[in-house]
Amino acid sequence: MIRSTSSTAMNRQQSTRAKQPMGILVSAYSCETGRGSEGEIGWRFVTHLARDHEVWVITRANLRAVHARTFETEPRPKSLHFIYFDLPWIFRFYKRGKRFFLVYYYFWQIGVGLRARRLMREQRFDVLHHLIGGMDWMPAGISLAPGPFVWGPVGSENTHPLIFADLPLASRVKDRSRRAIRWVLRGFDPFLRFTASRASVILSQTPETMPRRYKQRMRPFEQTGIADLPSLARPKSDFERGERLQIVFAGELKDWKGAWFACAAALKFFENDAHSDLIVVGDGPLRADLESMALRHPQGHRVRFLGEIAMDQLIEVLRSGDVFLYPSFHHGMATVVLQAMLTGLPVVCIEGDAIGRAIKQEAGITVTLSPDSDPVDGIVSALSELAKDDARRQRLAKSAQTIARERFSYETLSAALSKIYKEIVSVDVVRAR
Template identity: 30%
Template sequence: MKVLISAYACEPEKGSEPGVGWNTVTHVAEHHQLWVLTRANNRPSIELALKSNPLPTVTFVYYDLPKWSVWWKRGGSGIQVYYYLWQIGIMPLARRLQQEIGFDLVHHVTFVRYWNPCFLALLPVPLLWGPVGGGESTPGDFHNGFSLRGRTMEAGRNMARWLGERDPFVRMTAAKSRLSLATTPQTAACLDRIGCKNYEVMSQCALNLEEMNLLWSDRPVLAQGERVIFLSLGNLLHWKGVHLALSALKQSGLRNVEFLIVGSGPERGRLEELTQRFGLTGMVVFCGRLSRREALQKIKSCHVLVHPSLHDSGSFVCLESMAAGKPVICLNHGGPSSIVTPETGIKIVPTDELQTIKDLAKAMVCLTKNNALRERMGQHARSRVIKEFTWERKAEQFHQHYLAVTQTSS
């Protein structure tokens, strides 16, 4: 099957969106012939990787907007404008490719928010849209715990979603997509609201075998009396919920523990202030931004991941921690909720902020004091990743969706 893939973010040896793009391409290429539209600044890393691992069934097609438009990429909102314009810019190229090749299917893979359109839907080819995210919202009264910047960002996000749902090109994408894949039930409800007729829930997250083996090798064994190490890993943004984890650590009364915070972002200063105010400076370590390899090493060295994110569509860090045999403490909300099970971690129902902090503290105490439970959850966590979240399995799922979509259109 000849497939045109839109993968704005697509780079080897990366996590998150770039990793989704690269791994989707490299694994789906085992089943189909692919043409991949991606950014020109991804070209050096892609061509370097292809020297050692060629992909004979893949043709990368690079495009970037003119240099004068680069300033749009500054800041979170600016990059969304840049991406919108990038999608418009690739259309003449996509139409030319369609005339020359005649694709059987278009698959839009990365930077997929349900309120952003896919202009490739204008091609006379069946569209597989997603996995699509972004339908998750901050629950309850949690906005009260945000900084002023955080509350402003949340208001901006809500406005962007409201406007996006009314964008005629978003509605066009929803109507034309033969199948839409939603990362969570919350996003599926949003897809239904904007006019998608056929959609399924499917996580965007998976790991390749090399990463899984790296995370499992040389696992540390907790010696008697040794500190339990909690880890939070990700951009330090208001909605990542690290302030909830710090409040829970204070309330837990735990002392013989360490809490590593890996990442950088605009909330770091506020989190450092909370650490000092709560008297946690001896337990909390801010590690800053690390390379992917260094971050994976931190996951290997910890004992529990604490990830109380308030509106994640996916959460690769949960998957990576589970692959390393670490139980996860998260909220029963959004993407992490569909990855973590009661056998692999502790999910907190986010009723309100105070109760959630209490429940997070109880979970931290439980997994600190119960070594057997922590080990058992870790074993179940790794087994779940191996069974459900490999890129090989994800590629097979995409393959089946491709067949279903093209058979429906014929």
């Protein structure tokens, strides 16, 4: 009889907790709006989660002023709380720019774990979530605190062998070094192995590249979402193009972002198409080489390099475009790709990473890699198809908008997270019986 009463009480407790807003403690290294990338992802997730839960976010202290400016123009959710944390100044000094970023990030995670443990003496949380910092080969500090723990989305892409063979020596060395560091940390770092062992659920956009020992707790999950807001995109209703096809690339000018492939393919495409242009948005270590490539080419004057521009300018560039060119490799889903899709631009990309898996042949053209063909030739062929068949380009543009709104909306993704939270809390209650 006593056991029955205890079981009934536990069931009531479980039911009550499932109905009430949960307390969620989130670790988000980046969390800000208006700059894209992981910061935008973190911001959108936590603000959406705060509609249904009490959300506490441990993030970088240098975002305090950024958040204050944001909340001057938009209301602050009552259920959203920020805990600002940074390492001592000496660590920040040596991290300047991206120098020693990974070292700083590793120690920041340790500090987050200690901060979370102190916070839990004052506040009860139902779920701990390492949300931003998507490297599956770096630890999550919040795992050091007790309670149900969600790790992810985390993951890492491998470079397609055919792309790897086409890279210059320096890029191949860098890629090999990246994979070696990942292998060492996954296999031998005790903090990382502890993080993985603590996770109730591991969310990943790249489950095929994750260690097999994670399989039982792994769930496929989209890493990136998009909010249908004028501050991120101005969706088209008219998909007609002008006399000249406007091709847009936007991103850091790095090899793995696809900047070299984009410029090389566009210049080759221009040789047989007189009515198109390429707009390159962004800056990075490849900019000088890309500008030299354009200067040497007879059609190079049709490539415009805008450098880094403000978000409102990027939105207008995307809206004036007809095709978004993003031939990245070992890349997770990029916010800028979703901005382009939501705007109404079909995407040309190559297979082998999350962007290619998302686009397929539904929201643009994903170039299939083959030992018998050059990736640049495949991109040129895709651009030619869209230039010649405008009805197809418009169909793909409309499909891109629909996919961005439905599959990648933060409403959809946040609802999926809430469901996962409830599941692991329920399991935790059952285990406590």
